[in-house]
Amino acid sequence: MMRLVQRNGWVAGLLVLLIILLIATKIIQPDFGASGVESLGRASVPFAFATAAMAIVVIAGGIDLSIAAMMAVCSVTAARLMVGAGDGETVLIVILVLALGALMGAINGAMVVLTRVPDIVVTLAMLFVWEGTALLILNTPSGAATQWLRDLILGSLSIPGLPERATFIPKSLVFVVICLIPFWFIMHRTKLGLSIYAVGGDPVAAFRSGVPIGRTRIIAYSLAGVLAGLGGLSLTMSTGIGEPIPGPYLLASVSAVVLGGVALSGGKGGIIGPIVAVFILRLVRMDLTLMSVDPNVTTIVEGTIMVVVVMLGGMLAMKGRRP
Amino acid sequence: MKSWYQGVAAAALLSGLGTAAAAEGYTIGISNTVQGNGWREEMVCAMKAEALASGLVDSLNIAHRNTDAAGQLEDIRNLIQAGVDAIVVNPANADGINAAIKEATDAGIVVVAVDQAVTEPSAYILSNNQEEYAYVGAKWLFETMGGTGAVVYMRGAAGAGADNDRDVGFKRALAEYPNITVAQEVFTGWQQDQGKQQILDILASGIPIQGVWTSGIDNVIVDAFVESEAPLVPIVGADNAGFVGQLASVEGLVGAAVTNPGSVGGAGVALALQILQGQMPQAQTVLVTPALWANNSDEGKALIAAGQNPNLDPEWPVSVSIPGWTTYTMDQIIACKGPGE
Numbered sequence: 001m002m003r004l005v006q007r008n009g010w011v012a013g014l015l016v017l018l019i020i021l022l023i024a025t026k027i028i029q030p031d032f033g034a035s036g037v038e039s040l041g042r043a044s045v046p047f048a049f050a051t052a053a054m055a056i057v058v059i060a061g062g063i064d065l066s067i068a069a070m071m072a073v074c075s076v077t078a079a080r081l082m083v084g085a086g087d088g089e090t091v092l093i094v095i096l097v098l099a100l101g102a103l104m105g106a107i108n109g110a111m112v113v114l115t116r117v118p119d120i121v122v123t124l125a126m127l128f129v130w131e132g133t134a135l136l137i138l139n140t141p142s143g144a145a146t147q148w149l150r151d152l153i154l155g156s157l158s159i160p161g162l163p164e165r166a167t168f169i170p171k172s173l174v175f176v177v178i179c180l181i182p183f184w185f186i187m188h189r190t191k192l193g194l195s196i197y198a199v200g201g202d203p204v205a206a207f208r209s210g211v212p213i214g215r216t217r218i219i220a221y222s223l224a225g226v227l228a229g230l231g232g233l234s235l236t237m238s239t240g241i242g243e244p245i246p247g248p249y250l251l252a253s254v255s256a257v258v259l260g261g262v263a264l265s266g267g268k269g270g271i272i273g274p275i276v277a278v279f280i281l282r283l284v285r286m287d288l289t290l291m292s293v294d295p296n297v298t299t300i301v302e303g304t305i306m307v308v309v310v311m312l313g314g315m316l317a318m319k320g321r322r323p
Numbered sequence: 324m325k326s327w328y329q330g331v332a333a334a335a336l337l338s339g340l341g342t343a344a345a346a347e348g349y350t351i352g353i354s355n356t357v358q359g360n361g362w363r364e365e366m367v368c369a370m371k372a373e374a375l376a377s378g379l380v381d382s383l384n385i386a387h388r389n390t391d392a393a394g395q396l397e398d399i400r401n402l403i404q405a406g407v408d409a410i411v412v413n414p415a416n417a418d419g420i421n422a423a424i425k426e427a428t429d430a431g432i433v434v435v436a437v438d439q440a441v442t443e444p445s446a447y448i449l450s451n452n453q454e455e456y457a458y459v460g461a462k463w464l465f466e467t468m469g470g471t472g473a474v475v476y477m478r479g480a481a482g483a484g485a486d487n488d489r490d491v492g493f494k495r496a497l498a499e500y501p502n503i504t505v506a507q508e509v510f511t512g513w514q515q516d517q518g519k520q521q522i523l524d525i526l527a528s529g530i531p532i533q534g535v536w537t538s539g540i541d542n543v544i545v546d547a548f549v550e551s552e553a554p555l556v557p558i559v560g561a562d563n564a565g566f567v568g569q570l571a572s573v574e575g576l577v578g579a580a581v582t583n584p585g586s587v588g589g590a591g592v593a594l595a596l597q598i599l600q601g602q603m604p605q606a607q608t609v610l611v612t613p614a615l616w617a618n619n620s621d622e623g624k625a626l627i628a629a630g631q632n633p634n635l636d637p638e639w640p641v642s643v644s645i646p647g648w649t650t651y652t653m654d655q656i657i658a659c660k661g662p663g664e
Contacts, residue, residue, distance in 0.1 A: 029404060036404045043397035140487045141392065141416035239392045239419035244482040247391030282397070289401035295358070295387035 010261035010313065014276040017309075021283045029290045034168050036286075038156055041170030042238060044282045045153055046071065047252055048176045049231030051260070051274045052183060053224035054253040059187070060220035061200035061266030062112060062119035067228050067253055068246035069130035070104050074232025076134050079143025079242025090146040098229040104130065105225020109218035127250075134244040143242040150237050176275070179230055183223065184271050196220050201267025255306055256281060261313065348381035348662075349599055351592060352402035352410040352432075355387045356395050360513060361563065361638020362539065362585045363413070364659075366438065369589030369643070370411060371661030372651035379596050383661040392419025399423035409433040409595035411588065414441045416484045433598045437591035439484050440608065447598065448608040449591050451583050453485045456613045457492030457538075460559040460581040463615055464534050465500040467557045467577060472533030473506035475525060477518060479538040481510045489538055506532050511540040515638070519543040526553045535559070539583065541566040542637055545573055562616065565637030567630045570618045579617035580627070585640045586656070587611055590648035611645065 026032050050067050057064045074097050081093045112122045153172035187193040195216045198206035207213055231249065236242050258264065259281070260274030284305060288298045353370055357363045367387055374380035384405050386398035392415040400423055402410050410427055414420050414436050421443040424434050428445035435447045464474065476493065479486035497503060507525050511518035518540035525532070526547065534557045537544055541560025548555050558578040560566040570578050590611070594604060616630065617623035630641040634657060643656050 029406070031406060032404065039397070039400035039404060043393075043400065046393055135481055138482075140482055141419055141484065235391075235393050238396055238422070240422065241392070241416070241418045243391055243393075243416065243419060245391065245480070247393055248389060285397070286401045286404065289384065289386050289398065290405045292382055292384040292405070295385050298388065 008272075011270070011273045011276060014260065014273060014280060018276055018280050018283070021280060021287065025283060025287055025290070028287060032290075034156055037168055038170040038172070040279065040282055040286060041172035041176075042153055043286075044278050045172050045176055045234040045238065046231050046247070046249060047256065047278045047282065048275050049179070049227050049234060050249040050253040051256040051278050052180055052271050053227035053231065054257045055260065055262050055269065055271050055274045056183070056187065056196065056220055056227070057119075057224045058257055058262050058264060059200045059266060059269055060196045060217055061203065062109075062217065062221070063123065063254075063264070064105075064108060064221065064224055065120065065123040065250060066104075066108060066127040066130050067224065067231075068249040069127045069134065070101060070225060070228035071232040071235060071249060072134040072242075072244055072246040073104065073130050073137065074101050074229045075235040076138035076143065076232075076242035076244050078233050078236045079145060080138055082146050082149075082236070083144045085144075085146055087146065087148055090149055094149070094233065097233055098226050101225040101227070101229025101232070102222045103225065105222040105228065106218055108225070109221025112221070113214040113217055131246060134246070138242050138244050141241050141243045143236070145236045145240045149233075150240060153234065153237055175234075180271060180275065183227065186223065187271060192216070192219065197267055199266075252278075252281065255302075258310055259306055348379050349408045349596065350382050350384060350406070351380050351595060352384045352399075352405065352407035353386065353588075354395055354398045354402065354410060354412040355385075356390050356392075356413070356415045358387055358389045361636055362513075362561075362583070362640060364636075365585035365639045365643070365656070366413065366588035368656050368659035369586040369649065369651070370592050371659055371664070372655040373589035373592040373649055375660060375662050376649075376651035376655055377593070377596055379600075380592075380662050382663050385661075390415070392416055395420050396423045399427060403427050403430055403432065407432060409435065409599055411435045411437060411591040411595055412441075413438045413588070414484075417442050433595050435591045435595045435598075437587050439488075444607070446607075447594060447604065449587060449594050450608070450610055451587055452610045452612055453488035454492035454495075456581055456583055457489035457536075458496050459613060459615045460579060461493045461496035461536055462499070463579045463617055464536055464557055464559045465496060465503050467579075467617075467619065468503065468534045470500050471502040473504045473531060474534040474536055475522070475532050476505050476508045477521065477535065477537040477540060477544070478508065478510050480512045486510075486538065493536065506530050511538065513538065513540060515540055515543045519547050522547045523551065526551050532556055537561075539563065541580075542569055545569045545576060545578075549573065562630065562640045562642050563637065564632060564635035564639050564641050567616070567627055567641050568633075568637070570616070570627050571624075571631060577619050579615055579619075579623065580630075582614045582616070582642045583640060584611065584642040584645055586643050586645050586649055589651060589656070590645045593648050593650065 053067050078097045108123055108126050112119050153175050155171055157169045157171055195211045198211050199213055199216045203213055256274045256277040260277035262269030374383050384407055395415045417440055424443040424446050427434050437449050440448045440450050509521045522544050536559045539561035542565030555575050560580055562580040562582045567580050616626040632641055
């Protein structure tokens with residue numbers, strides 16, 4: 001048990017912070033309960049997928065600035081196709097949208113690998129390409145979402161024999177966990193995952209060990225694309241429509257990745273830390289609204305938390321390195 | 324050790340923030356998704372001023388940031404959690420936030436959508452008529468151009484609901500004047516710098532133009548004509564303080580301002596308070612009709628002269644109040660202070 005805590009010290013620390021914040025929320029708003037947790041869960045879904053996508057690319061030693069724009073493309077595609085779609089067709093649309101995400105990610109990755117232009121430049125350019133693509137698919141917020149898909153993240157999980165309010169587990173949280181398990185498995189239990197960490201940590205060493213650098217990076221970008229597809233779908237699921245203008249998911253995902261303990265230099269970190277960080281950042285936003293803090297101060301507070309926590313983390317890391 | 328550090332960080336965060344105010348009067352929640360735009364800032368100030376002037380509001384709970392419909396869903400749900408009595412919202416779009424509005428009205432919270440409509444039937448709507456806004460301005464412009472020539476069509480933000488409504492109105496006017504052509508169509512994103520760069524590029528390219536229609540990014544367009552010493556053409560803008568000032572002062576400028584009051588936010592707060600006190604409006608939807616102030620008619624000149632207000636930010640609409648709805652004074656809206664501030 002101690003070993004587990006030691007190995008996952010950063011995640012454990014974040015979980016403690018999350019619990020402290022949950023207690024603080026209960027103090028600020030004594031009515032905070034199942035419906036509050038459920039709101040928090042639903043608000044976190046698109047951020048969670050954007051963050052997981054960013055985490056994989058960053059671990060692979062890159063960065064993808066086009067994540068929010070890819071989410072917009074997937075969201076408008078889903079919303080446009082789901083107008084009048086039946087329950088069965090919706091399954092096909094979901095698969096198609098995820099494939100579209102993978103394709104966009106692969107294009108991003110291939111451009112980075114083939115042109116050897118830095119990731120930040122390529123994906124910045126692709127941000128505009130995907131933004132324009134989203135507007136071509138749907139030039140105004142519209143479309144539809146199939147009801148059963150929307151219900152997947154609506155409400156709390158009901159356990160037979162217990163009233164719905166008695167269960168504190170939001171369906172949205174279950175949805176995120178189930179969708180992310182395959183990605184966690186790939187990153188931590190497969191050779192591909194190991195290659196992604198190797199390429200991000202030290203590409204030269206990885207190359208000398210026989211890891212196909214280019215292919216691994218393209219796959220990492222494609223995985224991020226699939227996750228952006230899930231993020232786009234979750235946007236359509238929560239709003240019931242598709243919006244062509246990307247939301248604030250790019251910077252939010254970078255924040256959560258950094259707060260979640262992923263090194264921007266690549267090769268270090270995981271998926272769980274950043275996801276916990278997403279919940280922390282959403283809960284901070286909720287608390288600031290509950291306390292009716294001046295909205296112009298809100299962003300300053302959010303930024304300050306980031307800096308303080310990451311600085312503390314850096315200090316701890318340096319301390320750990322000393323003999 | 325690590326969690327100790329993080330505990331300190333969390334405690335520092337929490338102690339730096341105040342505690343929730345004790346509730347006596349009403350608590351009103353506000354949700355807005357565009358930050359740093361003159362029109363929206365005036366809207367928020369009108370909401371604060373009206374809440375203060377009414378004397379009925381204890382505190383305002385303002386969620387005001389740049390986000391999308393999904394983010395606004397989050398904000399509205401947070402306001403529900405905060406236990407507000409009413410929510411006044413400028414919706415990101417007509418359909419995307421219906422789920423949260425329904426949850427709010429189910430919880431007994433009065434919801435008023437201002438500026439743009441929502442399709443959720445349980446919400447009250449107090450909106451500027453955006454289609455008419457574009458139509459009256461475009462019609463005046465085409466008339467002033469003598470029904471013939473090429474026009475620069477400077478839209479708002481691609482994909483925004485209000486921009487689409489305005490496009491419908493502009494196209495309706497365009498259909499009535501077959502000899503008018505669109506020389507260039509650009510999206511300013513409702514950003515001053517972007518709009519100015521675009522018009523400078525168009526002027527530099529030397530394409531002949533006989534008129535400019537703008538979606539509210541207007542004073543910088545006049546500036547660009549003056550700075551590049553290009554011959555002035557008729558220009559349509561909004562009733563922003565800077566542009567209304569130019570209509571009275573720039574020599575040779577023929578132009579018209581179409582009113583699009585940001586004070587509709589204050590009217591929304593007034594409506595929410597009326598409903599909370601049991602006075603139901605006659606209709607679920609109230610549309611505020613735009614007016615046209617053209618400096619080539621005596622009537623328009625008088626309105627422009629009356630609208631001059633050097634105390635306002637150039638990006639703010641000069642129609643700072645809506646008669647019959649808002650009760651605050653000019654000083655109150657400029658001070659931009661809500662109850663308890």
